[in-house]
Structures are given as structure tokens and as C-alpha cells.
Amino acid sequence: MNSEKETFQPKNTASKSLFYRFSQLVGFLLGARVFVAALLTFALYVSTFFLFNQEESLRNFVFDFKVHGIIFCTVLSILAGGIINQFYDFEKDHIMKPFRTRIQSFIQQKYFLYAYLGLSIISLGVAWMISHRVFVFFVIYQFFMWFYSHKLSRILIINNLTFVSLTLYPFFGMMVYYETFSMKVFLMAIFLFLILLSIDITKDTLTKSVDKTFGYTTIPNYFKTNITKIIMISLLIITMAVSMKIIARTGVSGFMGYYFAGGLFIIILCIYLFLDYSRRSKSATLNILRLWVFIGIIAMLLNGIESKI
Structure with a gap:
């Protein structure tokens, strides 16, 4: 033994x-x-x-x-x-x-x-x-x-703006490196900034009580629920306006054209979900917006490959 x-x-x-x-x-x-x-x-x-x-x-x-x-x-x-x-x-x-x-x-x-x-x-x-x-x-x-x-x-607010800015900082560096300054790139940057900002604020709505406990002053735990709703829905409406501007002014085509056109319906869906303001609807909004950012990367890749062929 x-x-x-x-x-x-x-x-x-x-x-x-x-x-x-x-x-x-x-x-x-x-x-x-x-x-x-x-x-x-x-x-x-x-x-x-x-x-x-x-x-x-x-x-x-x-x-x-x-x-x-x-x-x-x-x-x-x-x-x-x-x-x-x-x-x-x-x-x-x-x-x-x-x-x-x-x-x-x-x-x-x-x-x-x-x-x-x-x-x-x-x-x-x-x-x-x-x-x-x-x-x-x-x-x-x-x-x-x-x-x-x-x-x-x-x-408050500085946290969201800084987080999104740091996420986009490397892309800004590449834009400066290649000196790619155009209305198309500028509008796309605004669109992505607004989407990422919406994602970050939505994420804060899910961690509202914990953030408050540990001293993180966020939009959801500082403002009342109705004000937070107004801020989020306003951001999404502005994002829709920028998306329509990109379609009308820059002449995007191919997969990127489909992406921005489809994005209008995605944003409307997110607005509808956010009006409910339940934990389930907020989680769904967060996941949909994150997925849409990833789909945007794939659309840019496919659009680029199509243009290079």
C-alpha cells in the first residue's frame, strides 16, 4: 500500500x-x-x-x-x-x-x-x-x-472621453504618419468615436452600483435614469446622422456602403432596446454595438481586398 x-x-x-x-x-x-x-x-x-x-x-x-x-x-x-x-x-x-x-x-x-x-x-x-x-x-x-x-x-465624463481617445490614439498616429487627411477619414473617425463612447457609457450602466461604491463617478451613477437615457439616445441619433453623412458625402461603396446603411437599422434597434433600460436590454445593446464594430473591421477588410483586385 x-x-x-x-x-x-x-x-x-x-x-x-x-x-x-x-x-x-x-x-x-x-x-x-x-x-x-x-x-x-x-x-x-x-x-x-x-x-x-x-x-x-x-x-x-x-x-x-x-x-x-x-x-x-x-x-x-x-x-x-x-x-x-x-x-x-x-x-x-x-x-x-x-x-x-x-x-x-x-x-x-x-x-x-x-x-x-x-x-x-x-x-x-x-x-x-x-x-x-x-x-x-x-x-x-x-x-x-x-x-x-x-x-x-x-x-465624470472625462473617464469616458479619455478611454475612447486612448483606444483611437494609435489609429490617429497612423493617420498622421501617412498624412491621410480627408473628409471620409474624418467622418469615419467621428462615427467610430461615437460608437465606442456609446459602448463605454452602456457598460457603465451595467456596473453602476459597483462604480459608485468604489468612487468611480460615471454618467449612470451621477445622473438620474431619464437623463442617462437622453444622453445615450442622443449619442446614437448623432451617430445615425454621421452615418448618413458618410453615405451622402463620401460616396462609400461596396461592403463599407452596406455597413453604414445597415448601421442605421442597428442604431435604431439599439435605441429601441435602450428605451426599456432593463439589464437584459442594456446587455443586448452592449453586445450588438461591440459586434457591429467588429463587423466594421471585416467590412473594411473585404472592401479593401475588393478594391485591390
């Missing part, structure tokens, strides 16, 4: 160790928000090649290592931003995201900070090798991501 116990004990210990290491990996991936970073990277490549850089061939784009370096720095900065954000939001996430917090508990918080510093330093180091201007661009980006997590995320 003793020999049997001794035989099976190492296997049991090995399986526990493997589970622990796997949990650490998953915890780090969730803490760094790797999946969000992957989606933003995909969106950045699609928009860079098919929207900002319409004259360069695919071959030249593939071998443009400066662009790849900038996107690499962006990815590392986003990962670092996700880590520092979860560090400051740990107590709030403990209530709102208990499963993720449980997985992250396999890693001590100090290791998340080490990862944050490491990713930030590597990003800035690569940026310095590209150019001094790129280095300054990412210093500003990383500073405001830290400052948002540390202070701005708790300030």
Missing part, C-alpha cells in the same frame, strides 16, 4: 503543478487583456493598409519595417495598459469579474507590475530606435494610459 501511495503521489503533485502553471498563464493573459490587444492589432493593420495607406502596394507594405515596428510598440503599450488598469481596478473586478480575479490570484500583483514595466520599457526602446518622434508619441500614450487608470477613470 505504501509503495502504491509513493507511486501515485508524484503524478498528483505534477498534475497540480501543471494546473498551477496553466492558471498563471491564463491569469496573465486575462490581466494583460491579450485578446483585446489582438483585436486592436488586427483592426490597426486593416485600417493602416486599406484606409490610411491606399497608394502603397502590399509588397512594399509587408517590407515596411517602420510601420510594423510602430504597430509592435502599440501592441506592447496596450498590453501594458491592460495590466496597469487591472492593477488599479482589482477591488472592483473582484466583484464584477470574480472568475477572472480568481484566475489572476495565481499570480502575485508584483509580477504584473514587473510585466508592466518590462513591456513599457521594450516598447519605448523599440520606439526610440525607429525615431525620436515615435518615441515621444508612445511616451505620451503610455503616460495617459497610466494616468487614466490612476486618476481619470474616476472623473
Whole structure:
């Protein structure tokens, strides 16, 4: 019997160790928000090649290592931003995201900070090798991501505007890099800004009580329900107006034309759902808007491929 116990004990210990290491990996991936970073990277490549850089061939784009370096720095900065954000939001996430917090508990918080510093330093180091201007661009980006997590995320309206601006900051950098200034790009940027702002405010309606408990002053927990409804519906109506402007003034066609035309019906649906203001309808609105952003990326990709053929 003793020999049997001794035989099976190492296997049991090995399986526990493997589970622990796997949990650490998953915890780090969730803490760094790797999946969000992957989606933003995909969106950045699609928009860079098919929207900002319409004259360069695919071959030249593939071998443009400066662009790849900038996107690499962006990815590392986003990962670092996700880590520092979860560090400051740990107590709030403990209530709102208990499963993720449980997985992250396999890693001590100090290791998340080490990862944050490491990713930030590597990003800035690569940026310095590209150019001094790129280095300054990412210093500003990383500073405001830290400052948002540390202070701005708790300030009314500033929190939403800063979050959306930081999400779009890398795309703005690529627009400046390629000097792509046009009415079409400007209107698309406004459209995306309004959609992301609507998503962020809708998300705040679902975390209203927890945000208030931990000192995050958001639109839903500062204003009354009716005012929050008016703000959200107004944003969606303005988004519809911008979408119609894009269709009428910029002459978008193909998949992007279908996307903006279909977006009018999607926004009407979201307005209808938000009038109900139940938790279920707010969750549905949030998921629909998030899905529509992803569909927009795919539409841009397909539209770009169609135009290149």
C-alpha cells in the first residue's frame, strides 16, 4: 500500500503543478487583456493598409519595417495598459469579474507590475530606435494610459472621453504618419468615436452600483435614469446622422456602403432596446454595438481586398 501511495503521489503533485502553471498563464493573459490587444492589432493593420495607406502596394507594405515596428510598440503599450488598469481596478473586478480575479490570484500583483514595466520599457526602446518622434508619441500614450487608470477613470465624463481617445490614439498616429487627411477619414473617425463612447457609457450602466461604491463617478451613477437615457439616445441619433453623412458625402461603396446603411437599422434597434433600460436590454445593446464594430473591421477588410483586385 505504501509503495502504491509513493507511486501515485508524484503524478498528483505534477498534475497540480501543471494546473498551477496553466492558471498563471491564463491569469496573465486575462490581466494583460491579450485578446483585446489582438483585436486592436488586427483592426490597426486593416485600417493602416486599406484606409490610411491606399497608394502603397502590399509588397512594399509587408517590407515596411517602420510601420510594423510602430504597430509592435502599440501592441506592447496596450498590453501594458491592460495590466496597469487591472492593477488599479482589482477591488472592483473582484466583484464584477470574480472568475477572472480568481484566475489572476495565481499570480502575485508584483509580477504584473514587473510585466508592466518590462513591456513599457521594450516598447519605448523599440520606439526610440525607429525615431525620436515615435518615441515621444508612445511616451505620451503610455503616460495617459497610466494616468487614466490612476486618476481619470474616476472623473465624470472625462473617464469616458479619455478611454475612447486612448483606444483611437494609435489609429490617429497612423493617420498622421501617412498624412491621410480627408473628409471620409474624418467622418469615419467621428462615427467610430461615437460608437465606442456609446459602448463605454452602456457598460457603465451595467456596473453602476459597483462604480459608485468604489468612487468611480460615471454618467449612470451621477445622473438620474431619464437623463442617462437622453444622453445615450442622443449619442446614437448623432451617430445615425454621421452615418448618413458618410453615405451622402463620401460616396462609400461596396461592403463599407452596406455597413453604414445597415448601421442605421442597428442604431435604431439599439435605441429601441435602450428605451426599456432593463439589464437584459442594456446587455443586448452592449453586445450588438461591440459586434457591429467588429463587423466594421471585416467590412473594411473585404472592401479593401475588393478594391485591390
